[in-house]
Amino acid sequence: xxxxxxxxxxxxxxxxxxxxxxxxxxxxxxxxxxxxxxxxxxxxxxxxxxxxxxxxxxxxxxxxxxxxxxxxxxxxxxxxxxxxxxxxxxxxxxxxxxxxxxxxxxxxxxxxxxxxxxxxxxxxxxxxxxxxxxxxxxxxxxxxxxxxxxxxxxxxxxxxxxxxxxxxxxxxxxxxxxxxxxxxxxxxxxxxxxxxxxxxxxxxxxxxxxxxxxxxxxxxxxxxxxxxxxxxxxxxxxxxxxxxxxxxxxxxxxxxxxxxxxxxxxxxxxxxxxxxxxxxxxxxx
Amino acid sequence: xxxxxxxxxxxxxxxxxxxxxxxxxxxxxxxxxxxxxxxxxxxxxxxxxxxxxxxxxxxxxxxxxxxxxxxxxxxxxxxxxxxxxxxxxxxxxxxxxxxxxxxxxxxxxxxxxxxxxxxxxxxxxxxxxxxxxxxxxxxxxxxxxxxxxxxxxxxxxxxxxxxxxxxxxxxxxxxxxxxxxxxxxxxxxxxxxxxxxxxxxxxxxxxxxxxxxxxxxxxxxxxxxxxxxxxxxxxxxxxxxxxxxxxxxxxxxxxxxxxxxxxxxxxxxxxxxxxxxxxxxxxxxxxxxxxxxxxxxxxxxxxx
Numbered sequence: 001x002x003x004x005x006x007x008x009x010x011x012x013x014x015x016x017x018x019x020x021x022x023x024x025x026x027x028x029x030x031x032x033x034x035x036x037x038x039x040x041x042x043x044x045x046x047x048x049x050x051x052x053x054x055x056x057x058x059x060x061x062x063x064x065x066x067x068x069x070x071x072x073x074x075x076x077x078x079x080x081x082x083x084x085x086x087x088x089x090x091x092x093x094x095x096x097x098x099x100x101x102x103x104x105x106x107x108x109x110x111x112x113x114x115x116x117x118x119x120x121x122x123x124x125x126x127x128x129x130x131x132x133x134x135x136x137x138x139x140x141x142x143x144x145x146x147x148x149x150x151x152x153x154x155x156x157x158x159x160x161x162x163x164x165x166x167x168x169x170x171x172x173x174x175x176x177x178x179x180x181x182x183x184x185x186x187x188x189x190x191x192x193x194x195x196x197x198x199x200x201x202x203x204x205x206x207x208x209x210x211x212x213x214x215x216x217x218x219x220x221x222x223x224x225x226x227x228x229x230x231x232x233x234x235x236x237x238x239x240x241x242x243x244x245x246x247x248x249x250x251x252x253x254x255x256x257x258x259x260x261x262x263x264x265x266x267x268x269x270x271x272x273x274x275x276x277x278x279x280x281x282x283x284x285x
Numbered sequence: 286x287x288x289x290x291x292x293x294x295x296x297x298x299x300x301x302x303x304x305x306x307x308x309x310x311x312x313x314x315x316x317x318x319x320x321x322x323x324x325x326x327x328x329x330x331x332x333x334x335x336x337x338x339x340x341x342x343x344x345x346x347x348x349x350x351x352x353x354x355x356x357x358x359x360x361x362x363x364x365x366x367x368x369x370x371x372x373x374x375x376x377x378x379x380x381x382x383x384x385x386x387x388x389x390x391x392x393x394x395x396x397x398x399x400x401x402x403x404x405x406x407x408x409x410x411x412x413x414x415x416x417x418x419x420x421x422x423x424x425x426x427x428x429x430x431x432x433x434x435x436x437x438x439x440x441x442x443x444x445x446x447x448x449x450x451x452x453x454x455x456x457x458x459x460x461x462x463x464x465x466x467x468x469x470x471x472x473x474x475x476x477x478x479x480x481x482x483x484x485x486x487x488x489x490x491x492x493x494x495x496x497x498x499x500x501x502x503x504x505x506x507x508x509x510x511x512x513x514x515x516x517x518x519x520x521x522x523x524x525x526x527x528x529x530x531x532x533x534x535x536x537x538x539x540x541x542x543x544x545x546x547x548x549x550x551x552x553x554x555x556x557x558x559x560x561x562x563x564x565x566x567x568x569x570x571x572x573x574x575x576x577x578x579x580x581x582x583x584x585x586x587x588x589x
Contacts, residue, residue, distance in 0.1 A: 022391045023398055030405040030464055033420055036431065040423065052434035097317035104310035112314070119325050121513075121571040123521040125540040126564035129556035130328035130335060132547050153324035156317050185309050214413035217523045217540060221547055233415035237528050249423055256416045267411045271404040274411075278465075279472035 034260065041253035048249045063254035072255055074227045075235040082144055082219075082231060083212035086151040090208050094156050095201060098163030099189050103175070120157035124150070128221050135222055142226040150218055155208040162207070165280040166200025167193060203277025206270055210263075232259055329564065336557035343551045353558035363559065366542040367566070369535055372451060373526075374519040377458045381515060382508070384459065385466025390500075392467065393474045403471075406464040414461065418528035421457035425529075450534035454525045466511050473507025474500070513574045520567050539563045 040048050042059045050056070100106060101113065131150060132141075140146035174196070175188045183191070194201070216233040223229040225238075236259070239252045267274065339349035357363050392402055409417070424431045425443040433441050443453045477500065485495050523540035526532055532541045543563060546556030 019391065019395050020398070023395050023402055026388050026391065026402055026464075026467075027405055029460070030408050033424070033460070034408070036424070037420055040429075049428045052429040052431045093316040093320065096313035100310040100313035104313070105307045106310040106314075107307075112318075116321070117575070118571075119321050121517050121567070121575075122325055123517075123540070123563055123567040125521055125523065125543050126332065126560045126567075127325070127328045128543055129547050129553055129560050130332040131324075133335060133553055134328065134331070149320075150324050153320050156321055160317065185306050210411055214415070216413070216415050216527075217521075217544065220527075221544055224548065233413045233524075236413070236419060237415050237524075247419075247422070249429070252419050253423070256419055260412055260416060263411050264408055267407045268404045271400075271407060274407055275403065275468060275472075278410075278468060 034264070037253050037260070038257055040249065041257045043250065045250075048253070063250035064258065066251055067255045067258060070239075070251070071227050072232075072235060072258070075230055075232045076259075078144070078223075078227075078229055079213055079232040082147045082151070082229075083209050085144065085148045086155060086212035087205050087209045089148065090152045090155045090159050091201060091205050093152075094159035094204070095163050095194070095197075097156075098160045099167055099193060101160065102164045102167035103172075103189075103193070104185065116157045116160055119153070120161070122154070124154060124217055128217065131218075132221060140222075142223045142229045144229060146222045147215075147219055147229065147231070148212070151212045151215060155211050158211075159204045159208055162204040162277050162280045163197065163200055166197045166203075170196050199273060199276070200280070203273040203280070206266075206274055207277050213263075329561075332557040332561050332564075335553050336555075336561050338554045340552050340554040343553065345554075349554065353554045354562070356555060357558050357562060362537075362542065363562070365535065366537050366539045369451070369526075370520060370522065370538045370540075373455060373458070373522055373536075373538060374516060376451075377455045377462070377519050378512065378515045380455065380459045381463045381466045382512060384463040385511070386470055386508075388464065388467035389470035389474055390496075392471055403468075406468055408464075409461045410465045410468075412461065414524035415528055417457055417461045418525045421453065421460070421525075422529045425453045425456075444530055445534065447535045450530050450536050454529055454536055457525055457529065458519070458522070462515065466515065469511045470504065470507055473504045477503045509574075509578050513571075513578065516574065517567060517571055520570065521563075539566070 036054070039054050041063055042061070043056070044058045044060045044062055047056055047058060101109060106112070127150060135141045135146050140149075170193055175192050178188045178192050179185070213231075214233060215231075216237065219231045220234045220237065223231065224234060230238075236252065236255050239248055239255060336353050337348060337350060339346045339352055388406070392399060392406075395402075422444065423429070427433070427440050427442055427445075430440065432443065433439065443449045481499050481503075482495055485499055490498070521540050522538045523544070526536040526538055527541055527544075530536045532538070532545075539559070540563070543556055543560045546552045546559060
């Protein structure tokens with residue numbers, strides 16, 4: 001019985017069918033809940049609550065209108081600003097740190113990397129009571145910096161791990177040649193290493209953005225209601241009806257679809273880069 | 286070393302070296318270290334200080350020493366949260382590992398459709414956990430009751446009873462994260478050279494033997510890294526129980542409990558004591574894991 005562990009060897013047709021059936025199962029696992037989400041968000045009125053059947057109408061776009069009537073546009077704006085700022089700050093300072101760790105002479109590298117790893121393993125909930133007190137005194141509750149400052153601190157370890165791996169994979173010769181020709185270490189980094197590491201930087205940026213976009217514990221504590229800073233996940237969790245059992249299914253699912261569709265399209269387009277970044281850092285975003 | 290004094294200034298443009306390499310290294314590292322020290326390390330010490338004071342609501346009443354810790358450790362609510370967190374962590378991480386490994390092994394063996402599978406496997410990962418929570422909340426709810434409909438059950442209340450409520454939360458987490466584990470393990474699988482399987486096959490090894498004596502040992506580093514980060518992540522679970530059950534029916538995790546004493550019934554002293562205890566628990570488990578992984582995990586970043 002020949003099995004196929006990556007090399008093309010003749011395989012019995014039955015095994016082949018079995019394998020593709022399993023592959024179809026993986027696809028279904030990953031994608032079916034979204035089909036259901038889209039289907040439910042299009043059901044009008046009570047139809048979504050009354051029948052589990054996928055084809056039970058009437059269908060329409062009313063839920064989408066009511067999502068934006070509840071100020072969801074502000075939430076999208078807030079999330080974009082917070083996640084965008086986190087990404088820019090984190091990548092800027094993280095890429096410098098990673099270059100120092102990958103290429104420059106430094107005493108106590110192991111110690112620094114261990115400290116960075118410690119922050120990566122940090123439970124963010126440990127920061128909730130002390131940071132709440134600090135933000136209260138500094139007036140940072142319900143503001144953008146109140147969110148992107150801790151997000152930056154939490155995404156830095158991951159960024160540094162990913163970028164250190166990418167920098168280390170760039171051949172040293174080019175850089176050394178530039179140094180021989182009289183470039184400073186900073187110029188070698190800025191003009192040679194950074195452009196070559198662009199794919200890695202981009203991968204790290206996507207992962208940081210996704211983390212900041214999805215974060216819920218800190219955002220629901222530091223900016224729970226105020227539309228001036230409330231982010232998308234907090235808004236989606238807050239779409240609750242008067243009674244717990246009457247969560248407005250249509251609005252919630254429509255809001256979920258609005259957020260999810262661009263993210264899925266982006267993921268499909270950027271798949272290779274995201275995979276490279278995730279497996280380089282081997283860490284969850 | 287003499288160049289340390291100019292480390293803070295921007296390097297001069299031109300061929301001349303204005304900074305020594307090690308000074309530049311420190312200069313490059315300093316913003317990151319500063320941010321992590323101020324936002325991650327400092328608040329931990331601040332939390333320890335806060336936890337030593339007694340509060341009535343948000344009002345400080347005076348120094349209480351370890352009073353908050355005695356209160357936390359003697360409350361059944363704390364131990365219930367510890368229990369819920371551990372049940373969630375052990376069951377979700379083990380299910381995610383087994384399913385993730387299965388997915389990775391299938392994906393390695395299949396050629397047609399691999400690209401689309403690799404792309405769609407990222408979809409549950411990219412979705413905000415809050416959305417996954419709402420999605421599965423409605424799936425498991427009695428109305429519309431899609432899970433009951435699919436299983437042929439009649440109005441079974443998944444989210445409204447102890448045990449099954451936790452099951453639903455674990456299920457949602459496994460759905461979202463097993464594909465991610467698969468992605469990490471697949472990357473590990475692809476570093477195993479095909480020749481090893483070839484020669485094992487020539488030597489007459491069965492599929493099971495090849496899996497057990499080649500795949501598993503060589504995949505061990507990837508497995509340990511995936512387990513480490515999944516375990517730490519699971520211990521701080523918040524989004525799923527918060528949205529799916531609000532912490533009722535024995536699903537109140539440590540993160541939810543701590544957040545309660547910040548938002549619902551504010552008490553900076555007790556809240557900080559609880560967050561410090563949570564920090565210590567996660568820290569101990571993290572240290573145990575990293576010790577099991579060995580120093581190579583930290584070092585492999587360095588030796589290129």
